[in-house]
Amino acid sequence: MYALKHPTAIVARGIENIIIVEKNSTHFPVRLACAALSRLISITVFPVILLLETLFYRIPRMLCAIDDQKKFNSRADTVGKYLLAFVLFPFGIRAGDGVSIFFLRRFPSPSVLPFGREEKHGLRMDRVLHPQKTYELENIVKEAIRDKKQVSVVGAGMSQGTQTVPKDPHQVVVTMENFRQIEVFEERNLVKVGAGATWEKIQMELNKRKKSVIVKQASDIFSVGGSIGINCHGWAHEAGPLSNTVVSLDIIDANGEFRTLTPEDELFGCIFGTLGYFGIVVNATLKIVDNVRLEESTTEIDSAEFAAHYARDIQNHNYPLFGGRLSLDGGKKDPLGKVCMVQYECKGNTPLVTPKFIFEPRRGTVVERIGLNLLAHLYDVSAKILTRWFWSKERKAMLRGNKFLTRNAALHPPINSFTMLHHSDLHAQWLQEYFVTKDHLAEFLSYLGSILKKNKVRLVNATIRPVLRDTVSILPYAEQDRFAVVISFAQWKTRKAVRKTKAWVQEVNRHLIARHDKYYQAYFPFASRDEFRLCYGEDCVDNLQRLKEKHDPHHVFGNRYTAKYFDRESQ
Secondary structure, three states: HHHHOHHHHHHHHHHHHHHHHHHOOOOOOHHHHHHHHHHHHHHHHHHHHHHHHHHHHHHHHHHHHOOOHHHHHHHHHHHHHHHHHHHHHHHHHHOOOOHHHHHHHOOOEEEEOOOOOHHOEEOOOOOOOOOOHHHHHHHHHHHHHHOOOEEEEEEEOOOOOOOOOOOOOEEEEEEEOOOOEEEEEEEHHHEEEOOOHHHHHHHHHHOOOOOOEOOOOOOOOOOOHHHHHHHOOOOOOOOOOHHHHHHEEEEEEEOOOEEEEEOOOOHHHHHHHOOOOOEEEEEEEEEEEEEOEEEEEEEEEEHHHHHHHHHHHHOOOOOOOEEOOOOOOOOOOOOOOOOEEEEEEEEOOOOOOOOOOOOOOOOOHHHHHHHHHHHHHHHHHHHHHHHHHHHHHHHHHHHHHHHEEHHHHHOOOOOHHHHHHOOOEEEEEEEEEEEOHHHHHHHHHHHHHHHHHHHOOOOEEEEEEEOOOOOOOOOOOOOOOOOEEEEEEEEEEOOOHHHHHHHHHHHHHHHHHHOOOOOOOOOOOOOOOOHHHHHHHHHHHHHHHHHHHEEEEEEEEOOHHHHHHOOOOOO
């Protein structure tokens, strides 16, 4: 049935699989044959199947929804996409998956597939559970205890490594997608949200009441439960990590019991930044603030001056939101040598409803998706030109002059175009994040720029954000005030490309560890176990293991990531 409904997706998957064989092969005849075959299919079979699906399925389906304007418009957009692809299919001569990549889909299956995953990180499960009620979660955990199985938890499914992947297919996987309730307490400036609620849904609900979140991940697609699992931070530079804004947590503990935790409870700090190792977060009660008017302004400076400029002109200066956008123009001497300081000054205390505040299109915009596709397929020189062109447009827009907007608008950047790569086994956008002290920041940016240049990393975005000391989590990335350096880059998932990326990521990690700085746990598990202990502190990791034995001695909760880094070696 799936193949009948989505024949174009089947052909697109076949084209990508052929290209993967081509890229992974070390034999020239195989590479040549696969390159020719993928291109041949993309300009013959693919457009024929595309047109047939459009005429006999997509258009009739659109016409059947003529009485439902919203559904009709959505299906009309899909038909438009198919017709545009039919016009552009000759691009397949240049790259076999140049057009077909937009039609990739995942076959429905009980699997855990991290976003941007390496091929080896996905895992097909016996089953994935989708509970809807708290008592179902309690029963799932109690059954796992009885059957001596381990429970791993999935939020929005956006982890890039093994943080949600169980140790084997026979363990228990719980997805929290049905726990999305949102309850606002305006008079107390609090909101209680289900762990599966995304930041975008929370913002939409708060905006109706002239309210806004304090700390959230820079993007809206992540779930609150996932953000708690990594203890995210954001543009609220004087608020610190998310844990600083959480009033209470409702969890299912290692006995399968529902509990409410507050900062006075020892287990409270165990939940943040430990990736589901101590329990299942059901609900979180967060502090919120008024959605007020802000003025956005941008100043460009040398990145070596970032820490001094921040301390002198931004910190404690009525800028509730702030972040630095590192240059993407790939300077010859210092690729990350410039930074745009984007600051949002408070311009009044009157709570506002942000007008025309709507959900981002599910797949982003066509221009964004095409840009990402080009960045993945162009040769190095062409990719640099494209990146510089996009950056010059963004830079001019930032420096053009001040603009007024609300807090919610500032915290609602576009991101959904990246999700098109969730279906690909060949292309991805990966991230890395590093936490460095102010004394090391300038040197680290220069070092990181040289590493990225040497390895021809295709940057999509790079930022710097201050992070205040974390006093809540038992495994903090900011045990003192630090600066977070975040990079997003285009990544091929061939064996050779992954090996190359793994090598430079490990090199950067060793550089950080030698200077007592930190890498973020949210991404791929490329570090060794010993490197993790050195990075996060042996005393800190020993304390985590001690608390695990106290609160979850039978290791009811865990995943591949925690097994590698958190568990004692004897386990």
